[in-house]
Amino acid sequence: MNTPSSASNLIEIRNLSVTFPSEAGIVRAVRDVSLDIRAGEVLGIVGESGSGKTVMSLSMIGLLAESASITGSISYNGVNLLELNDNEMSKYRGKDIAMVFQDPLSALNPVHTIGRQMAEALHVHGDYSSEAALRRAIELLEIVGIPRPAERAQSYPHEFSGGMRQRVMIALAIANQPKVILADEPTTALDVTVQAQILDVLKTARDMTGAAVVLVTHDLGVVAGLADRVAIMYGGKVVEIGNVNDVYSSPAMPYTIGLLRSIPRIDDAGSSRLASIDGAPPSPVALPPGCAFAPRCPAAAPECDASVPELVSITPSRMTACVRQTDIAGLQSSGKLFAEIPRHVALQSVTEGVALEVRGLRKTFPLLKGSVLRRRVGSVFAVDGVDLTLREGRSLALVGESGCGKTTTLLEILNMVAPEAGTITVLGRNVAELSRKQRLEMRKDLQIVFQDPFASLDPRLPIGDAIAEPLDNFGMPKVEQNQRVMELLELVGLQRDHASRYPSEFSGGQRQRIAIARSLALNPKVIALDEPVSALDVSVRAGVLNLLAELQEKLKLSYLFVSHDLAVVQHVADDIAVMYLGGIVESGPVDEVFAKPQHPYTQALLSAVPIPDPKVERVRKRIILQGDLPSPANPPAGCRFHTRCQVRATLPAEVAATCVSDRPELVLRNASLVACHAPLN
């Protein structure tokens, strides 16, 4: 059991198990979990996809699918919520227990106004007149930081950005002063700068209502900043629980140790490689007999498979589920658990050749109206004024928030046709001057790895054929193709006999390895990587990142690395270019830019990235930007960042005026190029 049941426990979960029937067998989503939620605390629940976080939170509010079968008990105020029928449970929902969901875009009804949906939440549980409900709804919108709330209450959800909708969801959750707010990945669908805003609102909401918050997430950084206690879930079980500081500073269960060691940190590039946990999280239909982590655990011993380890206290406030708990500390200090391997260091080839050069790139999409008589009514300036230089043997990271034009830039480069404006030079050749045949030849040198390995492999082609496709295309004989496929599979750490299997038989990490193998087939010199790890489970990311680093060293590759995850960039890139609304605002060597960001946007971006270390994260000063990314169909004049810039307000009036009138050029300051009118501080 948890800490002995006390009066301060709001919710006591005892022996909760949830299963679902499925075609592949019984899905054991939550297994025998006991957990307390104390009044007013913030409890972080961390786990990878499939570990049962969402199911657990949904079972607390009684919104599991009807096919679920649930055993155990969840008591709130002495009432076992699992015994209530739907109508009785409705009285608790929204009133005592409220919930914020992951995807704000689909969580609101598209055909009703925001105000009406807010007022409804009040009407359900309270005696409000229509005007009173609307007035209160507007008040709530104000609290969560919606500008001009009275006016905005008349808007429909599609007129709100993702961040704004998530604010509305939080306003809905606090409408009836609940005792518990369940927040299921409330910021996962959002950008870092918006995430910082929303976490801030969540804190306000908590302070206002005094409610306990259950923060479900896979992001250890978010938990570090907000939670009092943290529970780590794996394979449907809580495997470690304790105070945030203790768990982060001295993780005790091998999975927690590996997890914390496998995530890159933005404040510390580190001298060693990320720890990589072999394998992939278990499927909830085929869990190992004993400890679910055993197949991946470096400390696994025969006794681990005997029975499922119980959660036991190791200190009064700390519990773990590991049968070898007493040996773990020893193994760790002797380097047998996730040993440190020195990190790859970039070739210092600043003087050598340029693999890829982009100058003044522009790409606009027509904004069309009408279904039959299509007319162009405007343009979306997806990319406008991008300069990049990728040197041979190095990695250049292109970072920015979603919609800023990273992918468009990448696709423009890969199309290898003359751009709308600007030049693209690949390995010294201007792509605008290539003939069809030469362009096809060039494709050998420039390859791509996509973000989502589930989408980038044709589900109907065995992976051997997929890897061989580029070879086939360039006319390599079948026998040699097979030879090459085997070589490549081994190169990326897969087995030869995998060649005849279909993509669906592989895990995400393995598929990304297959995609990498395919991109290597033609011996390219440059590889474009579009968010290569962001679709992967946290614990398998490190493995792929390490593989990429190894391949770069071995094959002398140059990487153009697109990412929104700055911590990953910090770990793998040599140079960085920061993009905002279609243009580059700052670029330079990674160490330089991370240590001394000069553009106001870069500063805000870096400060918004949570650090998975509560001690650092809690004392950090954070720049919270105002508002959302403006629409690229109607970008602000002058400096595109001026509508949100935190520095402009501090500038003398005449400089502040140039921010609105003139678009700043990239100029060299220290070791970086910066596009900003403000003087260096």
Place this chain on the structure above:
Amino acid sequence: MTVVQTEVGEQTSERLTRSALIRLRFFRNRLAVAGVVILAMMFLLAFVGPFFSKHRWDELDFLALLQPPSQEHWFGTSQIGGDVFALTIRGLQKSLIIGLLVAVFSTGLAAIAGGFAGYLGGKVDRSVMWLIDALLVLPSFLIIAVMSPLYRGRTWLVFVVLLAAFGWMVTARIVRSATMSLRERDFVRAAQYMGVPVRKIVFRHLLPNVASILIIDATLNVGATILSETGLSYLGFGVQPPDVSLGSLIAEGTASALTYPWLFMFAGSALILTVLAVSFIGDGLRDAFDPGSNKSKKKSKAS
């Protein structure tokens, strides 16, 4: 969608292959299985039946006019002494063959038109969509009826061609929108950046990935075709005498059906049963291929 795939995908051993899973789901669906059984029986009746029939469909027994079902004439006889059993299975044969042929041709046409329009976009797409819209304004029934004098007295294959030529539009639209979303998928982009030519991308990567849509629609098109064919034949615009189809049999039978129900009852039941069986199969296939559409959607939320 990735959620479901991850859950299943992590499993590297002992999992059901996709086709096995589809088969399993299909055969678990009782209506679909019933559809297969009924349709199989209809085919047997139509193509093996003639060997057991005591009479040929174009043979007239002048001694037995308008006889009710008997030992000699299982389904009775018509006004001019035709054997209704033989006529019915002849009609069934025609309707089934026409249904199958048209479904294959029109679905093939739809795959090619929809696939290229969806993948290439731009001008090609706009022209194909214009054509589709224009053809959909007039119900194909009206167009074919107007054109019926053109094939009067010619082979019924002309009729088949017309039915196919005016029956591909709806499926093409579905294929087009499926291809348009596939086109944005990374495996297609990857193929582009490896320099794979358009034709190969469409036939090797896109169409196989919409195979489920094509199979389902081809099945449903069999039913739809049988309905239009019999409708046109009922009015005399379809299969031309002396040949018969279920539609023309029903038309001949209805005149005096109140007194001589066997004249149209058997043809009518065969028609309803066949189309019903086909739509059960189509629906079962849809559920089997795409269980996410309704029932199992809930599961994907569980993570």
Place this chain on the structure above:
Amino acid sequence: MVNYLLRRVVNFLIMVALASTLGYVLASLAFDPSANYQGANPPIPQSTINAKLDNLGVNPAKPLLRRYLNWAGDVLSGDFGLSVGEQRVNEELSRRIWVSLRLLVLGSIIGSLAGVALGVVSAVRQYGLTDRAASVLSFSLLSTPVFLLAILLKFGAIELNNRIGTTFFFTIGEYSADFSGNGWELLLNRLQHLILPTLSIALGGIAFYSRYQRNAMLDVLGSDFLRTARAKGLSRRQSLFRHGLRVAILPMATFFAYSFGLLVTGAPFTETIFGWNGMGSWFITAVQSNDINSVSAVIVFSSVLVLLSGLIADIAVAILDPRVRLR
């Protein structure tokens, strides 16, 4: 909105023009209008036939383009020409158009309303008795061609009339020719004639709509915003009716447009079988008598009808769905 409507109307007119051109050209290519005068006894002299054909404007001796342009010009000035029987097509048209419209509009309204209601109930009680019964019913109805359905209805009604001993359902015509009541009695008489043909049109619609509405509703049942509504404290039923229904009804507007095409196809059968003198039965006799002008008139009518229902559907969506309001 006004702008949008204007553009739609322009598009509408282009489509009608296209469809009627197609209809006229196809009919002119396929029909042999002189066949009507062949084989008469005594034989009609060729010159007379030519004169008659010229009078109708369908003489194949003239180039097709000329004939088409003449016809199109007349149509634009509101004249559909002469039928094979040398009657004015306009008169026939104005007589028949209301007969068909009554049938189609009533049939589609009943079909869509009842179908939507049935679909909603089926979805809410998924796998319940109602749902299963509705599924079997719609499958059977969708597998029965209109002509067979109409015939079965007719025979069923005759059987029923025989059982109860009076003629409750009339199976032929729009009203009893020898009927001499007034006011309510006349209305009742008309209704008794109307029931069966309308039903034969509506039943298909019910089957069609209930299947789609059920699926749309089930999709909504799994949606995130319904989960939000329940997290606010609404019960399952409340959330369904306040949030689910409104969203699930949106796609039906599009299906409405599509199903109108099906209805237009059904009308010829229904009208022929129940002896109504509407556009559908006219079409059939016109095809049989190689009547190019009449067939073209019916084609113009049906293309206007199909496109109009599409336009109405688009407007309905624009009204119901705030996301498309600002186009």
